[in-house]
Amino acid sequence: MAIKLYNTLTRQKEDFVPLHGNEVRIYSCGPTVYSYAHIGNFRTYIFMDNLRRMLEYNGYNLKHVMNITDVGHLESDGDEGEDKMEKAARKEKKSPYEIAKFYTDAFFADMEKLNIEKPEIIAKATEHIPEMLAFAQEIVKNGYGYETSTAIYFDVSKLDKYPVLSNRNVEDQIAGARVDVDPEKRNPYDFAIWIKAPENHIMKWDSPWGLSYPGWHLECSAMSRKYLGEEFDIHTGGVDHIPTHHENEIAQSKGAFGKVPAKVWMHVEFLQVDGGKMSKSLGNVYTITQLEEKGIEPLAFKLFCYTAHYRTKLNFTFEGAHSSQKALNRLREGYLNHKNGKEDIDDAVIEAYKERFLEAINDDLNIPFAMGIIWEIVRNEKKSPKIANLLLEFDKVLALDLANAEKYINEQKEVEIPEEIVELVEKRKKAREEKNWELSDKIRDEIKEKGYVVKDTKEGMTIEKI
DSSP: OOOEEEETTTTEEEEOOOSBTTEEEEEEOOOBTTSOOOHHHHHHHHHHHHHHHHHHHTTOEEEEEEEEBOSOOEEETTTEEEEHHHHHHHHHTSOHHHHHHHHHHHHHHHHHHTTOOOOSEEEEGGGOHHHHHHHHHHHHHTTOEEEOSSEEEEOGGGSSSSOSSSOOOGGGOSTTOSGGGOTTOSSTTOEEEEEEOOTTOSSOBOOTTSSEEEOHHHHHHHHHHHHHOSSEEEEEEEGGGIIIIIHHHHHHHHHHHSSOSEEEEEEEOOEEETTBOOOGGGTOOOOHHHHHHTTOOHHHHHHHHTTSOTTSOEEEOHHHHHHHHHHHHHHHHHHHHHHTOOOOOOHHHHHHHHHHHHHHHHBTOOHHHHHHHHHHHHTOSSOOHHHHHHHHHHHHHHOOOGGGHHHHHHHHHHTOOOHHHHHHHHHHHHHHHTTOHHHHHHHHHHHHHTTEEEEEETTEEEEEEO
């Protein structure tokens, strides 16, 4: 069955055919490891996981690269501000390398909790400085780069077309849109491929232009070419990468070797929170650990992401996340009911389900439609091990770890909060709303005596067993 993928480059769904036989080569923009990745970031990596698994389900072999940005990502995509790694290092009084290791480890721990497959190749920017320097030198040699007192810039005016992904007027381009960023730039929308390091800059390397470090956009161009070649099949990332980062990747590759590097460009829409933008200033940037503290499993968040197609905005609310937790528990119970069932079901019915599921996932990863089929299967009145096995087969794509459903259910029973504790918490909440602090403290102590502790956070109250 044909696979159709939406290509941002052509703005349409296309039949997917790999460039290299049965091997699919993919590059995914990974995290900048200066802080914890948040749930908006992980919506993109959940999509990445679904894409991988869908292709594997169709019998393809994968060569997949994901970068780890541990140098060169400035506070603004438009070459403004300082390196995020150095800023975090100064704030936490650690070296940039210590910061990178800590948050890289945290990122992969969250990936594991979400049951996301790790790409075949993890490429750290700091381990590929020679490749990036060579790439920048090629760009300059080909006449697309020029030097100023602060950086080596890419001259966008030399390209046949720019931008090509975002379909915007070049004057509206975000990168370097302010002339006062660097008055030495030939064009306000030129962007830095190599940055000359100030004297107090920690992360810097020798180059023909003195001690310096690579621009953020350059790392993905250099590492994708090293591992996947000048042309590969799919490039993934969030929609925020379209107007600047991915646009500049394309520009760099055209400047170095005259080609658009990826055949298909796929982008995931934003995750909103409570109907608005996710923002640190609004205090609504949540991590996987913070969801867990509120009783929401990482896999429940994954299921929540399946309620919307990856190319549509998804609005996160704690009410919706808790609903997904309940739905995940129902799915596990449904799977176990079929696993322990004694009835038979016609093979033709199983095959029909298989065809419908494959059609859904091959249609630009229509996971919400695929989940509709899953729930239809779970609700089948005949409880059959054949259906349980079918759910496990489909879980190769969904990755909700249904094989361990019984373990999750048992774990939840062990830490279930008694109803009387829940009622006391609600009474305390009401007392605090009425500013009856004495009663609030009294109820808190009563809860503690019963073996539980209630904590007040900016996201609300949480209950934990002592």
